[in-house]
Amino acid sequence: MTGEVPAYGSLRDRLASILIGGSAVLAVLLFFVVRGYAAQVAQEGQDSILSASVSSILDAAVLRDGAIELDFPYASLSMLSTASDDRVFYAIYEDGTLLSGYGDLGDTPAVAGDARTFASLDYDAATVRVATASRTLIGADRPRRVTVRVAQTQDALAETLNQISRNVAMFGLGFFALATVLAYWATSTTIGQLSRLTTSVTRRGPQDLSPFLKPVPREMVPLVGSLNTLMVRLEHSLKQSEDFIVEAAHRVRTPLATVRSYAEATFQRVQEPENRTALRAMMRAIDESSRAAGQLLDHAMVTFRAENLEREEITLDAMLRDLVERMTPIAEMRDVTLRLDSDGPAVLRGDAVLLQNAFRNLIDNALKYAPVDTAITVRIRATPQLSVDVIDEGRGFSPDEIDILATRFVRGHDAEGHIGSGLGLTIAKDVATAHDGTMVLSNTQKGGACVTLRF
Ligand SMILES: Nc1ncnc2c1ncn2[C@@H]1O[C@H](COP(=O)(O)OP(=O)(O)OP(=O)(O)O)[C@@H](O)[C@H]1O
Numbered sequence: 001m002t003g004e005v006p007a008y009g010s011l012r013d014r015l016a017s018i019l020i021g022g023s024a025v026l027a028v029l030l031f032f033v034v035r036g037y038a039a040q041v042a043q044e045g046q047d048s049i050l051s052a053s054v055s056s057i058l059d060a061a062v063l064r065d066g067a068i069e070l071d072f073p074y075a076s077l078s079m080l081s082t083a084s085d086d087r088v089f090y091a092i093y094e095d096g097t098l099l100s101g102y103g104d105l106g107d108t109p110a111v112a113g114d115a116r117t118f119a120s121l122d123y124d125a126a127t128v129r130v131a132t133a134s135r136t137l138i139g140a141d142r143p144r145r146v147t148v149r150v151a152q153t154q155d156a157l158a159e160t161l162n163q164i165s166r167n168v169a170m171f172g173l174g175f176f177a178l179a180t181v182l183a184y185w186a187t188s189t190t191i192g193q194l195s196r197l198t199t200s201v202t203r204r205g206p207q208d209l210s211p212f213l214k215p216v217p218r219e220m221v222p223l224v225g226s227l228n229t230l231m232v233r234l235e236h237s238l239k240q241s242e243d244f245i246v247e248a249a250h251r252v253r254t255p256l257a258t259v260r261s262y263a264e265a266t267f268q269r270v271q272e273p274e275n276r277t278a279l280r281a282m283m284r285a286i287d288e289s290s291r292a293a294g295q296l297l298d299h300a301m302v303t304f305r306a307e308n309l310e311r312e313e314i315t316l317d318a319m320l321r322d323l324v325e326r327m328t329p330i331a332e333m334r335d336v337t338l339r340l341d342s343d344g345p346a347v348l349r350g351d352a353v354l355l356q357n358a359f360r361n362l363i364d365n366a367l368k369y370a371p372v373d374t375a376i377t378v379r380i381r382a383t384p385q386l387s388v389d390v391i392d393e394g395r396g397f398s399p400d401e402i403d404i405l406a407t408r409f410v411r412g413h414d415a416e417g418h419i420g421s422g423l424g425l426t427i428a429k430d431v432a433t434a435h436d437g438t439m440v441l442s443n444t445q446k447g448g449a450c451v452t453l454r455f
Pocket residue numbers: 291295361365366369370392394395396397405406410411412413414415419420421422423424425426449
């Protein structure tokens with residue numbers, strides 16, 4: 001049973017969008033913060049030059065014969081020259097009355113107070129920065145208050161700011177691109193851990209219920225822990241049902257054997273044909289049941305041993321020769337010749353009990369389904385790949401059934417009249433699979449059945 005789990009969103013997309021969205025917000029924030037700071041520093045630079053210019057003009061102001069005289073120092077305006085040819089305006093006031101310059105350069109300054117002020121205003125179709133400062137000249141009659149105002153357009157400043165903005169924008173874009181790459185890398189490595197776990201779960205064989213012991217990131221420990229608990233519970237319940245089958249088969253087989261011997265003894269004694277027929281049917285039913293119990297027992301044993309395969313070095317030819325020798329008396333009873341054909345020593349690392357069981361089932365089938373006076377060949381090939389064929393000279397597998405005969409409890413049409421439970425090929429196939437091998441059913445050219453186990 002495979003459960004199709006509905007997907008709800010994607011962790012990778014969610015992580016990536018959070019990281020990429022976060023870095024986009026950071027990049028924009030970075031742009032505005034750096035640009036704002038640069039604007040402030042540039043403005044402070046312009047203010048300090050304007051302030052120096054105002055100071056140098058104020059310093060040049062003198063009171064001569066009761067009148068204010070002011071010789072503009074050359075440096076006071078030349079220090080304001082910029083690469084963008086910014087325009088410079090000035091205004092000089094005496095006690096709030098314009099003496100010289102542009103009177104419309106902001107409000108008329110107050111007479112009192114000597115704070116140095118800076119302001120930005122629109123003037124002559126441009127934004128200008130205005131610095132204003134005052135100085136009191138002590139005359140013979142009364143003190144005079146001189147106020148100097150110098151203004152400058154901000155073309156150079158704007159140009160500098162634009163350049164800084166461009167650079168910061170480039171930097172922000174670079175930062176964003178790098179953050180995106182890092183976000184993808186971070187999500188891939190994070191999600192990679194999950195994918196690795198998924199791969200190791202899917203790569204496991206259906207029998208492998210051992211716990212996951214490879215270290216995983218801390219956040220995944222509870223998940224893997226639950227998975228392991230589930231495995232333990234599953235293994236436990238599998239083992240329980242396995243034990244149950246073994247126990248049940250044992251309990252059934254022993255009384256069946258007793259009943260079989262009673263039935264046989266009775267059969268020898270009774271003469272009436274209908275009694276003999278009934279007893280024969282009874283013995284057959286007992287044989288069926290005890291075969292089924294035996295095969296169930298073997299199947300349970302194969303399933304259990306396949307899970308924890310004991311691998312030892314096995315010489316296949318020696319093992320099969322022994323098996324053939326032991327089965328020869330049964331073959332002789334049916335006038336069937338059992339042959340072993342080997343092209344050299346074939347060595348396999350595996351479970352001898354399981355392999356014997358598998359081959360016994362295959363030879364048993366050949367003996368059961370092939371007619372009398374024929375031969376069964378067990379052929380071992382060590383090269384190019386280790387394989388064993390069990391070939392008989394019977395009717396072979398019927399093509400419409402060949403694909404399903406190795407399924408549990410499935411028997412073919414030709415099985416009618418033969419005692420069996422449909423587990424022999426399943427056992428052989430499970431043993432091959434447990435040894436990382438395969439089982440293939442085919443028919444020979446003469447029509448006989450050929451079962452190949454490849455390792
Ligand atoms: N050598 C063979 N020649 C022809 N048919 C075969 C041969 N071996 C197996 N089959 C067919 O495949 C079916 C499945 O074989 P399998 O060994 O699994 O079960 P079984 O022999 O019927 O019962 P048991 O579990 O007692 O072995 C058989 O019922 C039979 O129809």
